Amino acid sequence: MKQLIRYPRYQPRQSGLLCVSVSSSTQQVHRKQTGIDKTVTPCDNANMCESLSVGQVLDTKLAELEAAVDFLKKQNAELTSKQQITDAQLTTLNKDVENLKREVGQKVGFSASLGDDGLVRIGPTCEEQTVVFKNVFFNNGNAYNACTGIFTAPCKGAFQFIFKTIGLCDYNSGAYLAKNGERQVSTWRPKGSGRDTATQAVILPLDAGDTVNLVTWASNDQLFDNQYRYSTFSGFLLFSL
Template identity: 40%
Template structure:
């Protein structure tokens, strides 16, 4: 703005001093004045145009900056959506894997594993006290899958899974009454009654165990323990597969 004003003032100065320079006629001076006036008008018009263009450029720059900001925001939104889509894809892939596993499981029937036995298969039997404390249940009510061995009293898990076991014990007051459920030789749960004056005792217990294929479960007496059974089935042992894993 200052440079334009300076130029106009300079031109006006020429207008003021030009008639004194030489031997111009009145007509020449008038024409020269009109030419200079036209020149000044053109300069002023150009100045206004330049100012208008400057404002247009500034407005365009503002719009460009706003566009850049909007594009930056949209890129951030797109990056966020891309990340969310990747997370969804990961979960979808995991779900598809689980569905495939379920389909494979559905395509194969779960093994039918269940047994139920009692200690005596004939007459009355007292077991214990004894050095070999393992209880061998001889009377087999059921043994689906043949996982229980009636010769050893041991149940061997045929597949990985969760298994339910229960047992009951009965005995008289002359000895400790009760038994221990063992998994791979380690005590899991038990029943126990010390000698009492009431003549006889009975108790029971149950548990859910996670077994790997080949794990072994059996029953044992307590030290100096004794249990009793007959065909009424007082001392029993049962188990079955809840579901494989």
């Protein structure tokens, strides 16, 4: 009877060998090497691919948003530029309107007499002096000052002035019209019988702030007036310049 020989069962070496076990529930691959377990999940690669895909989508969205922001910035710059142009045009239009108002709507004029109810005499005097016409008939724009006798131009324009002087028979009479203190035109009558009158008119170009007034002669002259208001001073704006 033959004797059975039993060989030792082959045992795989633990070092450097790969043992694979498959679990139907997790489908994981276990690798054991030198007593250290490392788990590799089959779906890891899919998750990685999915993460890369999501990142690419986000990068695309970010690029689109950045482009949209750049576009909006450009539009905002254009609108700002247009707004600045509109503001400049509006400022120019307002200036034109104001100039037009000054040209069309500016109404300046005055008229006054030397006397009112009582007798008024100015001179004779050895010094020139401003003649103050205190009895004001009309003063639209308030450019004439009845306290100083001085007219001040409120705007640049062409102004017409008319004045009349009268003296008694014992004195010469007359005055001159001054613009900013400089003589322009004048009246003069020698003494004689009765009451002698003289009238003068002139158109002057004035800038805003220029002054006009009547001044007596520094000699044996005298101006006279009473309730009949012979001596008068008037002026008004013809048109703007």
